[in-house]
Amino acid sequence: MRTIQGPAIFLAQFAADAAPHNSLDAIAGWAADKGYKGVQMPSWDGRLFDLKKAAGSKTYCDEVLGTLAKHGLTLTDLSTHLQGQLVAVHPAYDAGFDGFAAEEVRGNPGKRQKWAVQQLMLAAKASAKLGVKTHTTFSGALAWPYMYSWPPRPAGLIETAFDELAKRWRPILDAFDEVGVDVCYEIHPGEDLHDGDSYEMFLDRVGNHARACLLYDPSHFVLQQLDYLEYIDIYHERIKVFHVKDAEFNPTGRQGVYGGFQPWVKRAGRFRSLGDGQVDFSAIFSKMAANDFPGWAVVEWECCLKHPEDGAREGAAFVSDHIIRVADRAFDDFAAAGVDKAANKKMLGI
Numbered sequence: 001m002r003t004i005q006g007p008a009i010f011l012a013q014f015a016a017d018a019a020p021h022n023s024l025d026a027i028a029g030w031a032a033d034k035g036y037k038g039v040q041m042p043s044w045d046g047r048l049f050d051l052k053k054a055a056g057s058k059t060y061c062d063e064v065l066g067t068l069a070k071h072g073l074t075l076t077d078l079s080t081h082l083q084g085q086l087v088a089v090h091p092a093y094d095a096g097f098d099g100f101a102a103e104e105v106r107g108n109p110g111k112r113q114k115w116a117v118q119q120l121m122l123a124a125k126a127s128a129k130l131g132v133k134t135h136t137t138f139s140g141a142l143a144w145p146y147m148y149s150w151p152p153r154p155a156g157l158i159e160t161a162f163d164e165l166a167k168r169w170r171p172i173l174d175a176f177d178e179v180g181v182d183v184c185y186e187i188h189p190g191e192d193l194h195d196g197d198s199y200e201m202f203l204d205r206v207g208n209h210a211r212a213c214l215l216y217d218p219s220h221f222v223l224q225q226l227d228y229l230e231y232i233d234i235y236h237e238r239i240k241v242f243h244v245k246d247a248e249f250n251p252t253g254r255q256g257v258y259g260g261f262q263p264w265v266k267r268a269g270r271f272r273s274l275g276d277g278q279v280d281f282s283a284i285f286s287k288m289a290a291n292d293f294p295g296w297a298v299v300e301w302e303c304c305l306k307h308p309e310d311g312a313r314e315g316a317a318f319v320s321d322h323i324i325r326v327a328d329r330a331f332d333d334f335a336a337a338g339v340d341k342a343a344n345k346k347m348l349g350i
Contacts, residue, residue: 031071
C-alpha cells in the first residue's frame with residue numbers, strides 16, 4: 001500500500017483577471033498559503049499556462065515547474081476538459097460549446113473538432129516534457145441527447161455513436177501511450193462516458209486501451225444515485241486521478257435526479273464544499289489506500305452556497321485530515337512467532 005499524495009487543487013475554478021488569481025506565480029503562492037502541495041493545471045487558461053509553448057519547449061516546462069517549486073508545489077497533471085469536450089459534440093450543443101474553442105474555429109464544427117484533437121496531441125507532448133504521468137479530460141458526447149429513451153431510440157443508434165467516439169479517441173490514446181501518460185476521463189453527466197456501463201462500452205471499442213483510464217469524482221455519482229464505493233471496487237485498477245468534491249441529493253415531492261430545470265441552489269442534487277455534503281470520504285480514502293491508489297487527492301471546488309476562498313481553505317485541511325498514512329507493518333506483528341516450516345506442518349497434522 002502507499003499513502004495518497006495531497007492535498008492538491010484544480011486551478012480552473014480559481015483563475016481570474018484579478019490578483020492573486022491572474023498569473024501562475026501569484027496563484028501558486030495563493031494555493032501554497034492555503035496549505036496545498038500540488039496543483040492541477042487547466043491547459044486552456046492563458047493567464048496561467050501556454051499549452052502550445054509547453055508542447056514545444058522543455059525550457060518553458062522547466063520554468064513552469066520551477067515557478068511551482070518556488071512555492072513548494074508539484075504539478076499533478078494537465079487538464080483538457082474543455083478541449084476534450086469538443087472532440088465529440090452533438091449538433092444540438094454546437095452553440096453552447098462553441099465558446100470553448102479558439103475564435104478562429106468557432107462556427108465551424110469540423111474545424112473545431114480538428115482543433116480539439118490537435119489540442120490533445122499538444123497536451124500529450126507537454127505532459128511528457130513536464131514529467132507527469134496522468135492527464136485529465138472529458139470524452140465529449142454524441143449520444144447524450146438520447147440518454148433518456150423517449151422517443152424510443154432506433155436500433156443501433158447508441159452503438160454507432162460509441163463506434164465514432166472510439167474512432168476519434170483512439171489516435172489520441174495512442175499518442176499518450178507513446179509518451180507513457182494515462183488519459184483519465186472524468187465520468188460526468190453530459191459526456192457519453194457518464195457511468196460505468198458507458199465507460200465499458202467505450203473501453204471495449206478502443207480495445208481495452210491501457211491508457212483509457214479514469215478520473216474518480218464521487219460527487220457526480222451522488223447526483224446520479226450510483227454506488228460510488230462499489231465503483232472503486234470495480235474500477236480501481238483504472239482510477240488514476242481523484243477529484244475530491246462533495247455533493248448532496250435531497251429529493252422532494254417535486255424534484256429528483258433531473259433537477260426540474262432549477263438553478264443549482266434549488267436542485268435536489270447539488271455540489272457542495274468539502275464536508276458540507278453527503279459523500280462518505282472516510283470510506284473513500286480507506287478504499288483508495290487499500291487499493292494502492294498511486295495519485296493525488298485533488299480538490300475541485302464547486303459549491304452553490306459557500307465562497308470559493310472559504311471552500312479552498314477548508315478543502316486543504318479536509319483532505320489533509322482524510323489522507324491515511326498507510327501502515328508499514330501489521331498491527332499484530334508483535335505476536336508473530338516467526339517462520340518455522342516444521343512447526344507449521346505439526347500444527348496442520350501433516
